[in-house]
Amino acid sequence: MGCARWRELLSTQLDGEDAPGEREAAQRHLTSCDTCRRWYDDAAAITRRARMTLVRDSVDVTEGVLAALAAGPRRHRWWGLRALR
Numbered sequence: 001m002g003c004a005r006w007r008e009l010l011s012t013q014l015d016g017e018d019a020p021g022e023r024e025a026a027q028r029h030l031t032s033c034d035t036c037r038r039w040y041d042d043a044a045a046i047t048r049r050a051r052m053t054l055v056r057d058s059v060d061v062t063e064g065v066l067a068a069l070a071a072g073p074r075r076h077r078w079w080g081l082r083a084l085r
């Protein structure tokens with residue numbers, strides 16, 4: 001198998017979508033291929049950075065959802081429908 005195919009497997013590993021058997025084989029390739037090892041280190045760093053950016057920039061809607069649940073069902077929509085009848 002060529003390095004391009006190993007890198008595809010390593011990429012799926014970084015995404016957490018690899019099969020268990022593929023993981024060990026890909027890790028063995030990394031121990032014998034400096035080029036793929038460097039590629040993998042760079043790809044892992046980029047993946048970590050992207051995940052941290054997503055976490056940092058994500059909007060926490062917890063308080064809004066809890067407040068809506070505490071307020072109970074929104075009955076005014078039903079009142080509006082009744083008014084149309």
Ligand SMILES: [Zn+2]
Pocket residue numbers: 002003006029033035036037
């Ligand atoms: Zn390689």
